[in-house]
Amino acid sequence: MFTTLDDLAGPGPLPDQDARTRVLECAYRLFYRHGLRATGIDRIIAESGVAKASFYRHFPTKQALVDAYLDLRHVRWMRWLESRLSAAPDARAWLAALPDALDEWFRAPGFRGCAFINGHAEAGTDAPAMTVTHKRELAARIECACREAGCVRPDEVAADLLLAIEGAIVRAQMEGADAARAPLMRAFARVLAETA
Amino acid sequence: MFTTLDDLAGPGPLPDQDARTRVLECAYRLFYRHGLRATGIDRIIAESGVAKASFYRHFPTKQALVDAYLDLRHVRWMRWLESRLSAAPDARAWLAALPDALDEWFRAPGFRGCAFINGHAEAGTDAPAMTVTHKRELAARIECACREAGCVRPDEVAADLLLAIEGAIVRAQMEGADAARAPLMRAFARVLAETA
């Protein structure tokens, strides 16, 4: 079982899956690519080849579909990360390999930043809860690795690494992967050099 | 002439300014607060107290208004930054004072992240040019300070600082100013400690 960036991007066309899956996978692509507000229900219905009644049977409102999309994105992204770093022999190597994994993500075709940062930015007031939940779970995962690696202040180290990660995502989204790679590497090197 | 965060927020109600100013100031607040797509022309027209024909006389399309908003935001933000850091005696102090200035911004009422990151995130494909222009001008300004401060590789130092800044903006937007402050300070301290 190998999880790649393609899995993160979602499967291709789904000829004979059930309606809910087709809708969700279609929304998964369109929401990430074009944004939440820019993607209308009608378009999702048309491109997923599903009847309108079927859509509203599974997702009572658009917001419900947005939430399901963010949930799925969170699960896939975390799974991709774990899979991508599963070769690391210990927590220290896991942390050290993070920048390379992110750089791969930044270079993936169709990369358009973090779905949760983008969703949060778009929502204005009252952003979906999953946008911040995702970041907290990522922070918790990193902090766990820091603790395992024997850092003296794993919470601070994790916060520092997360700051660099968020910055790299934004830089890669706006200026391309090359603009993010070296600064992210140096930031990680500096932070991890300070700790045990 | 003193530029404060209030100036960055824009003036209050404008009873008897010309129509264009009222529209632009109203858009300035609504676009930042609620996002570009979420803010309709009709609402801007209603809240600015301007006739529809007057609006379209000054801004032929909504996109033109968005561009004018981003231009104005860029000018005000850069002016605010320069004013806020004008007390720094030299470039090194200017760089060292940057995190405190940003922290003030993060704590300002109504702070909702960077208008250009948000605008870029919302736009999906073909984001407004100003979103990336703003970041390039900020990067250029920081690099200039690094050069003035005698950094050996001002471009690299500036890229590292900008990465931390972007990360801090996103962290402050999603988790609040407290989550961004300490990591940003440490990131700056580390980067600047390495250079002359």
Next chain:
DNA sequence: CAGAAAAGAGACAGATCTGTCTACATGCTT
């Protein structure tokens, strides 16, 4: 086989959005 659940196809409603248009008032300039 019979009934129920799920799905397809599409009309429809009501709201909203961008943008155009007409009609009229005000003030400035020539």
Next chain:
DNA sequence: AAGCATGTAGACAGATCTGTCTCTTTTCTG
């Protein structure tokens, strides 16, 4: 005084968006 730019007020068009509803067909299950 005449002309013109600017402003207000609001109807209107055409598109789009979310969500509801009806009717028919397929598919699963008891």
